[in-house]
Amino acid sequence: MDACRRVKTSGPGRLQDEGGFALAMAVFALVLLAAVVAGGYFTASQEFQIGRGMRSLATSFYAGESGIHEVLHDWDPSVINFLAPGGTLSFGPKTFEGGGSYNVQLVRVGRDADSLKRYFYIEAVGRPPGPNLGERRQAALARARFPTFCCDAAVKVHGDVTLAPANQPQIVGTNDDPPGAWSSATCALYPPDSLPGLRYGSSTTIDELSAISGWPSAVVLDPSITRSNMFDFGDLDYDSLIAYADLTFDVGVGNTMTFAGSQPSVTASGKCNRDDPDNWGAPEDPSHPCFNYFPIIHVTGNLVLVGAGSAQGILLVGGRFENDSDARFFGPFDFYGLILTKDDLEMDGTGNLYGAAFVAEDLEMDNVKPRIQYSRCAAMRALRLSNLTRPRLLSQRAWVELF
């Protein structure tokens, strides 16, 4: 190139270009190079854009799917199950680490306000990070079901009933709602009714009938009651109830667990903390977020409820196969809901059971003024606000990707 250039001085310190094509060649080469780079960049850019688009779509899809499952997981039966038909709730936006986010809208779809099965349409919109890039929609149909297995007496018992009259025990089947510390407003959804105080099997002996009251009669003999069908509730049984348990205390057969009363707690966001094993609801504090929390509690061994505490829920005492797990009230403990025990129910003190009990073996009420008071309100709230009413996706074709 230098050979093609002629340069002469026309004065001190000045250079004059006389011609040549080095500059033109350099420009041409640069243009070529730019074309190559631009082509490569275009190709790479296209691939990058496509890849980013695919990733955005995948992020949107999984964000939306997470939204549906989070709504199902965080289901609050006391709110969602009681939406009126056509009622709507919104959840989100929630953004995940990494940028995906979702918005979920839930709609109660159904005809009857008091239907025992309730359908919910849950629609989620998933979005990737960035403005409106690759939004995807999906939906699922879920159904909540209100169980109907309770109750046909304040106590259903298979074994013997021991009521020491000197201790003034009471088994009351007639209505006395609202129970304990609850108000009439709490029980407004559940008109009271009355039942027999005791429903018992053919092998049962009862030492004292005067302590039992109910309607239309204090006691009812039910020859169909056996040890094996005691917890046969149609679609549900004891084992399937265990599968719904919120809290499980695996103390082991023959071992005894003592519980001195619920200690309701809340999460950082102010919601009832359902992961706290000491939280068995807040039955005596209507303003507490856990007032509507009725956990299903499973204890595999013996359980003693001690002191002046209280709790609520559905209490399952005993393992799947063992028959030697007792539930025992010791002191002025109040329980609101249902108690199902694989062995005995003993009430030794001034405690109260508001709701109903299913006792596979013996019922013993010792010491002073123990009471079992049937409460439709307590039983229904325990059933309808418990995990049993959490929705399940409909079988086979619940999930759909929307267009």
Added chain:
Amino acid sequence: MKSRRPRPAGGFTLVEVLVAMTLTGIVVAGTLRALSAQKKFYARQARILDARHAMRAATTILASELREASPGGGDLYAVAADSVAIRSTVGFGVACAVNEAAGQLALIHVSGHFRLDAGDSVVVFVENGEPDSDDAWRALGVSAIGTTGPACAWGTPSERLISVSGSLNGVWVGGPVRLFRAYAYAPFQLEGRWWLGRRDRSEPDYVPVAGPLAPPDSGGLQFFFFDPNGNTTLNPSQVARVSITVRAPTYRSLSDPAYQSLSTSAYLRN
């Protein structure tokens, strides 16, 4: 009187011209060679991009179809190593009013292709009685679809009214309704190239939906079906996951096509 010396004539010597021409030739030849190589490179890149587009399209379509299928509900009619026949959901809605006597369903939350010309079919969730054990899905022919219908049970306007041929006994308000068509997906040849084809199961001919793909003997489309335990299966009712592999040609030369491949997995949600 001053004598003037003639100025030397301007221009290049023969040697300079030869050197310049040689250098120019070398530069031009190099440039052409570079351009040619670039052209081949671009063409190859374009073929690779086309192949990737085809593979992405094929896997996206198939995964989307399969993800929504219910094996237990019979949505997979037949499965094979390179084909699948499926009950494909093309529309969705929720029954918001049921007129059993007239055989009509009013729908809300409608999505998809509810065409107004009849001929499609629906599967409808049938609640029946209280136990969950009697839940079922019933396939019904659609005789008419309209855009106006009775209001939903809770008062909001419905979005579609479909008339069906068959019993609506046991269908509850709130039950889902899926409009479906029976499709078969398989590779098929068109004008010397292989494509992912789809046909209505009642029709003999495929239409291309993605491609071109590699020929079947080069693994253009491969399905691997897995049951819930992770074992391969060809039992349609047992499928829980499907692995889809597609290969597409990039044609280094017509006699020596190179292939790109892409695999994806789809878990069946229903």
